[in-house]
Amino acid sequence: TIASLVAVFWLSQGSPEWLPITIATLVVTCPCALSLATPTAITAASGQLAKLGLLPARGHALETLAHASHFVFDKTGTLTVGNIRLSATRILGDLPEEDCLEIAAALEAHSEHPIAKSFVHACPQASVHAGDISSTPGHGVTGTIVAQHWFLGKADFIAQHCSDSVSIEDAGGQTQVLLATRDRVHAVFSFEDEIHEDAADLISALKRAGKSVTLLTGDTLSTAKRIADATGIADVHANLKPEDKLAHIKALQKEGAIVAMTGDGVNDAPVLAGADVSIAMGTGAQLAAASADLILLSNRVSTIDAGYRLSVRTLAIIRQTLMWAIGYNILAVPAAAMGYIQPWLAAIGMSASSLVVVLNALRLSKQGRGTSGEG
Numbered sequence: 378t379i380a381s382l383v384a385v386f387w388l389s390q391g392s393p394e395w396l397p398i399t400i401a402t403l404v405v406t407c408p409c410a411l412s413l414a415t416p417t418a419i420t421a422a423s424g425q426l427a428k429l430g431l432l433p434a435r436g437h438a439l440e441t442l443a444h445a446s447h448f449v450f451d452k453t454g455t456l457t458v459g460n461i462r463l464s465a466t467r468i469l470g471d472l473p474e475e476d477c478l479e480i481a482a483a484l485e486a487h488s489e490h491p492i493a494k495s496f497v498h499a500c501p502q503a504s505v506h507a508g509d510i511s512s513t514p515g516h517g518v519t520g521t522i523v524a525q526h527w528f529l530g531k532a533d534f535i536a537q538h539c540s541d542s543v544s545i546e547d548a549g550g551q552t553q554v555l556l557a558t559r560d561r562v563h564a565v566f567s568f569e570d571e572i573h574e575d576a577a578d579l580i581s582a583l584k585r586a587g588k589s590v591t592l593l594t595g596d597t598l599s600t601a602k603r604i605a606d607a608t609g610i611a612d613v614h615a616n617l618k619p620e621d622k623l624a625h626i627k628a629l630q631k632e633g634a635i636v637a638m639t640g641d642g643v644n645d646a647p648v649l650a651g652a653d654v655s656i657a658m659g660t661g662a663q664l665a666a667a668s669a670d671l672i673l674l675s676n677r678v679s680t681i682d683a684g685y686r687l688s689v690r691t692l693a694i695i696r697q698t699l700m701w702a703i704g705y706n707i708l709a710v711p712a713a714a715m716g717y718i719q720p721w722l723a724a725i726g727m728s729a730s731s732l733v734v735v736l737n738a739l740r741l742s743k744q745g746r747g748t749s750g751e752g
Contacts, residue, residue: 379406383714398716404723405713410702410730415695417738422691425742430675431656431684438670441654443688445637447629448583448681451622451648452594452604453552454491454641454658456678457570461491463499464551469543470563475500477564481556483507484520484529491641492554492568515595515618517554528557531597533616535562552600572607575679580609582682589634593622593648622648639673639681656681687741694741698734705730 380403387395423433433439450456466474482500484507485493507520507527517530519538528538532555536542539557543565556564573579583590591612594601601615614625626636626648638652649655650668657669673680709726712718718726 379710379714387716392716394716397720398713400720401716401718401723402710402713404720404727405709405718406706407727408702409727410705410734411699413731413734414698414702417735418691418694418698418741421738421741422687422694425687426671426684429683429687430673430677430680432659432672432674433670434672435670438654439688439691441635442637442671442685443692445588445635445654445685447589447591447634447636449591449593449626449629449636449638449652450610451638451640451645452592452596452601453570455639456576456592456604456608457572459491459570459641459658461495461552461568461570463495463566464569465567467565467567468563469565470561472563474564477556479505480507480522480527481529481554481564481566483522484510484518484527488512488518491570492552495568496566525558528559529554531555531595552596572604573678575677576608579679579682582679583685584609586682586685591625593617593625595619619645619648623651626651637685639678691741694738698737701733701737702730 380399383402384395384399387398392398419436419439422439426433426439453459453461466477468474468477472480478496478500482496483505485496486507487510488494505522507522509521510518511520512518513530513534517528517534519526519528521527528535532553535555535557539559539562541557541561543555543562552568552570554566554568555562556566580590589612590610591614592601592605592608592610593614594604595617596615598613598615601613605611605613614621617625622645626638629636630653635654636652637654637656638649639656639658640649641658646668649657654671655669656671656673659672659674671684705726709718709723713723
């Protein structure tokens with residue numbers, strides 16, 4: 378439109394230079410720099426994130442992560458390594474420990490939960506087979522073994538199905554799982570998990586950035602407190618079902634929070650999907666990876682902070698390049714329209730402005746290496 382108006386103006390003036398002026402104006406107004414500003418920055422940042430071990434899976438991930446105000450974490454397999462180990466077994470019934478382990482392993486044979494894997498690891502060749510498996514995500518599992526109905530899960534889950542009552546001792550923050558039939562609790566299994574060595578650094582960095590940090594877990598409060606105290610999280614919510622976690626995230630969003638949720642996705646895929654931006658652990662469930670916005674391939678959770686800081690810089694780079702492109706056009710278009718710029722010079726200027734945009738975006742890669750070292 379501008380070039381057409383310029384052509385009409387100079388033709389009406391009878392200028393023999395109307396065509397070169399029009400061409401120069403048309404070349405100057407070519408929106409290359411404007412159109413390159415966002416995709417070049419996003420591409421450079423996405424490549425650097427992948428190098429750090431944080432793989433973007435959705436187009437909005439970087440922008441939303443940069444604006445996140447609340448970082449919410451699952452516990453098992455997220456702040457902890459997820460390599461859960463069976464530390465103790467307390468037998469309460471007549472069945473020997475080996476039989477109790479076989480039954481538990483049979484009930485958990487097809488589950489992806491880290492606790493289930495630890496049962497299978499403790500008893501890799503169970504001689505019994507469980508049928509009619511029914512799972513209550515985050516709480517327990519039921520199944521039939523040799524015409525006997527068995528229940529394996531948390532204390533509150535067992536209390537709903539078993540008439541026997543048993544006192545659960547404080548296991549020093551360890552996770553406890555009970556094995557029971559309808560009339561008797563047969564065993565209490567205790568599990569321990571190692572905290573990621575850089576989890577405390579991640580939480581500290583997010584707090585310094587002014588972010589609110591929350592721990593949501595289905596484990597007991599004592600277990601959650603142990604992890605929270607070790608990592609520096611003050612806002613802790615325990616004994617939650619997946620739907621409770623999702624409700625908590627929705628409540629934060631209603632208050633205006635932009636929520637970044639991190640989890641391994643076992644039992645929590647809907648929670649990840651409900652967050653504004655979700656980060657799935659690469660070692661977690663495949664369903665989580667399919668619904669997540671970013672996938673953490675690195676075994677260092679502090680990469681999340683590096684990704685957040687890189688996303689903030691990405692938006693800053695985009696703003697810089699947009700301002701450059703707009704400023705270039707504000708100065709160059711009037712000059713071209715008045716005949717001060719020749720077509721060949723306009724072509725050089727257009728190419729140079731595009732090159733500036735690309736080079737500015739490439740700064741993200743160089744800065745990203747520093748981020749990785751800091752993380």
